Amino acid sequence: MTTTDAPATPPDVRHRGATTGARRTLGRVLVTLARSIAIFVPVFLVATFVTFALRSLSGLSPARIQLGEEATPEAVARVEAQWGLDRPFLVQYVDWLGGVLHGQLGTSWTNGADISTLIGLGLGVSLSVATFALLIGVVAGFTLGTVAALRRSTWVDRAITGFVTVISVMPAFVVGIVLVAVFAVGLHVFPSAGYVPAAQGFGPWLAHITLPAVALSFDVVADVARQLRSSLVAAYRENYVTGAVVRGLSPRRIFFGHVLRNGLGPALATLGLKFPTLVGASVVTEWIFGLQGFGRFANDSAQAGDVPAVQGVLVVSIVLVVAFNLIVNLVLARVTPASQRGV
């Protein structure tokens, strides 16, 4: 396609470059969005279907919770009819799914409370902790990873790599207990347990979520730092870095404009994978820090055999995880065009 005998550029093509650029960026975002939604919808349907099938599979019944083990079959049937459980499975599913789509997750078997409300209460706590943990993970992980990559194969790099390896193998509950022992019991810097909503004061809110967030963040810090370090080191070996050096760009510009941009992908993808782990690990940390969060609610509901509550928890988890991955995918598509080419 190289030509020296190219025909003169027609005047109407002159402005194409600028507009195509903008249009292509928009197009890229839309394609990524469409593709993500195309994945989201079937995942959501299958996941909710499996979730809903849990009740039939588990054989749990609200009648057992309300009436105890010695209830007569007639009484059980009466209670199940009240809950609409005598209807065909698919009818129940469609009915339930309709509710879910409107934000109605049903009623708890144990106390008859609205599950959406219950989850909403716990979610505030958990999202505060998880978001803060994610923030710590991103900031600390990026800093450590970047410094290690820039000082690669020096003692700084080795110290960071060692530190990161150590914290990556420490489970959140161990870290949590140690943090409580040191910072709450020993130094009295942070409260050891409990939660204060942000509405009642930013300071107390932050103080209460700091220790659990730090405990949760270790894993994220370690993974982001290691991933970022290796991809930055790899990016620095690429020829385009030499190309940028030869064109006379400064080291700072090369790092932020070229190396970081291309090295960011794997670390971001790691972040997308870490989010479900954070939600899962919150069950344990919420126990240690005495938080009435989403994880605790999930655990309590499961132990009580409160199937609608567990289903609600799963639906919310699915939405959270998929939504977070959607965001990560959009950022990835923005950062590197390669990610939307191959997949």
Add this chain to the structure above:
Amino acid sequence: MATLSEKVLTEAEKDSRTEAEETGNTEHVHPADASAPVLSVRDVRISDQAAGHEIVHGVSFTLTPGKAVGIVGESGSGKTLTCRAALGILPAHFEVTGGSIELDGNDISALTPARWTALRGATISAVFQDPASYLNPSIRVGAQIAEVVRVKKGLKRREAHRRAIELLRAVHLRDPELVYGQYTYELSGGMLQRVLIAAAIAADPRILIADEATTALDVTVQAEILDLLADLRERTGLALVLVSHDLAVVAQLCDEVLVMRQGEVVEQGPTREVLHHPRHEYTRLLIAEHEQYGLDKFLAVEAAKAAAAVEEDA
């Protein structure tokens, strides 16, 4: 003395009215004497510090504006290392252990990293083999040229955009507006080499090193790129260092040739002299192989056969 890209652009872009004002900046105060060397390499020795032995055993040449020096040799002969030393981008463990390199009057051994950054692009620049890998795959190629113009020439975003498009046109790319918005994977090898050249000359360097820049290209595209380089050299006084393992490429463009083998310069002199009266064994070998395997030989044989057939008929 007008800047490089100004000359290129005014030539290529006669319809652009604001051109002269745009590029008529006086950032580059070149020495008044046009024949003063822009690059002098004196008995340069390069060693691998990790292995502890010398790889390049003394290379010397001087380059004045508008001249072209060719370095020929097999892979591993030290030609690329010599160029990298002049660019200050020797790989880890490699160091200049003897001799000196002067870039536009600056001895490179005394250069701070900041001075290096200032000199690269604006005084010396380079293009390489495999142009796709020397451009960032996730940034539009035009934006990478505009970045150089913005950083090195201090142009505003919009002006840099226009300048980048003019540079793309100056390297004879059809539809520069379209190419501006494309990524490396959307362009062919020849187009990428043109883009790389446009990026390399964006900050008006006085020296351009072309390290095997045409090696991976097919013959017709190679000829076009060589024409482009010759064109730039003629119109703007750009000094060229052409590195190749192909004697034909060097012969086409250079005034002076260095033949390197195993880190030694085995032959050096005016191109015509070296090609017609090779003194060293290795140079003779290179020329002989060209004669033996070149198309000329094949065509000559064909012609001789045809002539013989005609004679027989007669």
